[in-house]
Amino acid sequence: MLFNSFTFAIFLPIVFFLYWFVTKGNLRFQNILLLVSSYFFYACWDYRFLFLLIFSTLLDFFSGIKIEEARTNRAKTFWLWLSIGINVGFLGVFKYFNFFAGSFAEMIGGFGFKVDLWTLKIILPVGISFYTFHGLSYVIDIYKNRIKSERDFINYSVFVSFFPLLVAGPIERATHLLPQIIKERTFNYTRAIDGLRQILWGLFKKIVIADSCADVVNQIFNNSSEQSGSTLALGAVLFAFQIYGDFSGYSDIALGTARLFGIELLRNFAFPYFSRDIAEFWRRWHISLSSWFKDYLYIPLGGSRGSTWKKIRNILIVFVVSGFWHGANWTFIIWGLLNALYILPSVLIKTNRVNLDVVAKGRLLPTIKELGLIGVTFGLTVIAWIFFRSTSVGAAFDYLLRMFSKSLFTVPSEIPYVTLFLIAAFIIIEWLGREDQYALQKFGFKWARPVRWSFYFVNVWLILFFSGNQHEFIYFQF
Structure with a gap:
């Protein structure tokens, strides 16, 4: 369902009316309605991939609980990497398998070997990059003791699949959105x-x-x-x-x-x-993704601390990964690399926060x-x-x-x-x-x-x- 479609123009007022006038302020009913509406919204694109969204939600919901309950660091790490591995695995299969297969075939072909290329004839599930990042930030934040796990599956599911942000963001954090989901909401005309x-x-x-x-x-x-x-x-x-x-x-x-x-x-x-300048541009463009990579990739890599080489390495990694996140094509990687080259001088001479x-x-x-x-x-x-x-x-x-x-x-x-x-x-x-x-x-x-x-x-x-x-x-x- 597209935001700019006639279908959405009918869908939104109906959900709005049910949300405020039928549930009568009952938080539980409101969240159930939001979840059902969000799944319907997603299913309108392709109902066959709804199972993938639900599976990802279940995986991270139970992984979060297991991480919090784990008594040893080894157990916590196991559940964290299980969640990350499966989520990234799904993302890799649906979004990047053909890219890697094609790139491998081209590389081998460059040495004179002929490879029969086999690729998956599958559709990319809409929004998979966005809701995957929702779940990853959630389990990582629990692992880092930044938040407590959510024990109500309905509440957590709304966090992951809230229909306004489901297919193209912004990429939300549990620290910001979950407290709003579990808190009673009243209608505010302004x-x-x-x-x-x-x-x-x-x-x-x-x-x-x-x-x-x-x-x-x-x-x-x-x-x-x-x-x-x-x-x-x-x-x-x-x-x-x-x-x-x-x-x-x-x-x-x-x-x-x-x-x-x-x-x-x-x-x-x-x-x-x-x-x-380019640094300011990236503080203002796709802010939720830029901050996600900053908090979960750039800072763990060392950020702007350490030697000049490490600063350059960290920036290149973040921007190349950001480019690759956008799509399985070398054009996106070059786009990310080019933006990294743009921003590097200001980071090295410390003018990136002017x-x-x-x-x-x-x-x-x-x-x-x-x-x-x-x-x-x-x-x-x-x-x-x-x-x-x-x-x-x-x-x-x-x-x-x-x-x-x-x-x-x-x-x-x-x-x-x-x-x-x-x-x-x-x-x-x-x-x-x-x-x-x-x-x-x-x-x-x-x-x-x-x-x-x-x-x-x-x-x-x-x-x-x-x-x-x-x-x-x-x-x-x-």
């Missing part, structure tokens, strides 16, 4: 309206911005050998806005939807394209220096996105070579004026709302009510107008 406002902005990002960019991007990337350098540059920039509108739009809808049920999810985006505050805070416009830094950071990010979008490493390099040719300084063969106008309006609104949790949180509050509601109406009208050009969320494939 919070609900705020949630609806964030849902509206998320739908605008996805349907009006991302989906408008998608057709142009697909046309340019699929026919890159026929395009001028300027057209390829336009395609790369539009893809940057497509993936941002698509993924941050999903996160906004998820956070807004959760707020309707009295639950606050982790913020996942903080206006990343207004970043002044830009911690919002750019131009308290001011309408940035300085020339800030604008230049934002432009350079965005340009580097766009180049990296070319690898993310391309079907192969060869195609990405070919795209770059054609883009940085003499024809880069020509006029693009076709200019999508409407899409560019919408992006310009989008950037202005995002800039004006950059000090809030999301752009529309307080946007227009000083306007007269008729003006503010007219603005909302225009947003709704644009969403409906562009809704016929529907594309699946990009991060569903991860």
